[in-house]
Amino acid sequence: MPLLRSVRGLFKRPTTQNWSGLIHAYGRWLPVSERTPVVSLCEGATPLVPAPALSQRLGRGIQVHLKVDGHNPTGSFKDRGMTMAVSKAKEAGAEAVICASTGNTSAAAAAYARRGGMRAFVLIPDGYVAQGKLAQALLYGAEVLAVRGNFDRALTIVREMADQYPITLVNSLNPFRLQGQKTAAFEVVDELGCAPDWLCIPMGNAGNISAYWMGFKEYHQAGHCRNLPRMMGFQAAGSAPLVNGSTVEQPDTIATAIRIGNPANREKALKVREESGGGFAAVTDEEILDAYRFLGREEGVFCEPASAASVAGLLKRADEVPAGSKVVCVLTGNGLKDPNTAIDHSGGAFHGDLNPDLETVAKVMGF
Ligand SMILES: *Cc1c(COP(=O)(O)O)cnc(C)c1O
Numbered sequence: 527m528p529l530l531r532s533v534r535g536l537f538k539r540p541t542t543q544n545w546s547g548l549i550h551a552y553g554r555w556l557p558v559s560e561r562t563p564v565v566s567l568c569e570g571a572t573p574l575v576p577a578p579a580l581s582q583r584l585g586r587g588i589q590v591h592l593k594v595d596g597h598n599p600t601g602s603f604k605d606r607g608m609t610m611a612v613s614k615a616k617e618a619g620a621e622a623v624i625c626a627s628t629g630n631t632s633a634a635a636a637a638y639a640r641r642g643g644m645r646a647f648v649l650i651p652d653g654y655v656a657q658g659k660l661a662q663a664l665l666y667g668a669e670v671l672a673v674r675g676n677f678d679r680a681l682t683i684v685r686e687m688a689d690q691y692p693i694t695l696v697n698s699l700n701p702f703r704l705q706g707q708k709t710a711a712f713e714v715v716d717e718l719g720c721a722p723d724w725l726c727i728p729m730g731n732a733g734n735i736s737a738y739w740m741g742f743k744e745y746h747q748a749g750h751c752r753n754l755p756r757m758m759g760f761q762a763a764g765s766a767p768l769v770n771g772s773t774v775e776q777p778d779t780i781a782t783a784i785r786i787g788n789p790a791n792r793e794k795a796l797k798v799r800e801e802s803g804g805g806f807a808a809v810t811d812e813e814i815l816d817a818y819r820f821l822g823r824e825e826g827v828f829c830e831p832a833s834a835a836s837v838a839g840l841l842k843r844a845d846e847v848p849a850g851s852k853v854v855c856v857l858t859g860n861g862l863k864d865p866n867t868a869i870d871h872s873g874g875a876f877h878g879d880l881n882p883d884l885e886t887v888a889k890v891m892g893f
Contacts, residue, residue: 579824596860610706626680629659636668698733711741732795757804760839783832828861
């Protein structure tokens with residue numbers, strides 16, 4: 527069967543053929559042992575998709591790739607952290623986990639906790655969680671508590687809950703979360719054969735930028751890549767405490783996943799910027815939506831608005847990217863998470879209330 531063989535030969539990473547999750551694949555880099563009961567949904571091994579339209583728009587031989595982490599089991603990178611956090615919670619005998627969430631953490635916590643036979647409690651800011659994410663938490667069987675107030679308030683409450691009651695916190699303050707999330711950097715290097723020159727990523731609590739940096743540094747130390755990226759973190763202008771240097775009391779942005787005014791990993795993120803020679807910048811909701819539409823129309827990639835902040839940031843700082851650079855933009859979550867924003871802001875052509883006949887349809891199509 528020469529045809530089958532040649533098609534098989536196209537796969538660059540044979541590991542994905544028998545992929546059974548990132549703890550299985552990268553266990554020797556993670557704080558697990560044979561005694562750890564691995565709770566996995568085969569997360570990780572997400573595609574690194576070339577972005578020809580974006581590369582062309584930047585010009586000067588710059589090559590952009592998209593790390594499409596919305597391909598994870600619950601549709602965001604949070605699964606990488608949650609497989610670790612929940613496996614370690616189970617190892618420690620926990621019966622329940624809790625998190626505060628702008629949506630994706632609650633979806634991932636719910637799925638992994640239930641998979642591991644634990645209860646999941648999630649606190650969300652009432653009215654500010656995208657519909658798909660709420661649907662997931664409910665369907666996976668979490669107990670959802672919607673509190674009046676923003677994410678920061680919800681996080682304060684769950685931290686106190688985890689201090690006072692026998693329940694494990696699975697927000698990114700949980701160190702196992704970042705351990706799991708650092709595997710995304712391993713995958714990028716495994717795929718590119720080196721670290722990118724720039725890594726563009728949205729920041730909310732800034733756990734993910736810290737995790738990526740940890741992953742790049744560990745691989746670098748082990749000799750898997752000779753270079754390290756500049757870490758470029760982007761926030762929404764109405765919710766940019768790491769850019770402004772001060773807490774935002776009333777964070778506001780269409781990108782609800784990063785609507786966070788008091789980032790839990792502030793100190794870590796500042797260190798990442800310093801160590802990597804990186805930079806932080808704010809992008810407006812308009813710039814986020816432009817990037818969001820561009821990715822859909824020109825690249826065929828549907829991410830959620832928060833994820834598009836990485837591309838909006840890259841476009842904003844494009845002049846600073848050296849010619850011939852390799853750039854990776856992290857697309858943190860799947861576009862289907864937030865159908866309302868897509869429908870309201872797609873700019874797509876919708877022709878409604880048509881007569882069901884050929885003439886009408888042909889006319890609308892311009893024939
Ligand atoms: C959680 C999340 C972020 C922000 O990640 P942090 O680790 O909090 O900085 C960005 N995008 C999406 C889609 C998310 O779910």
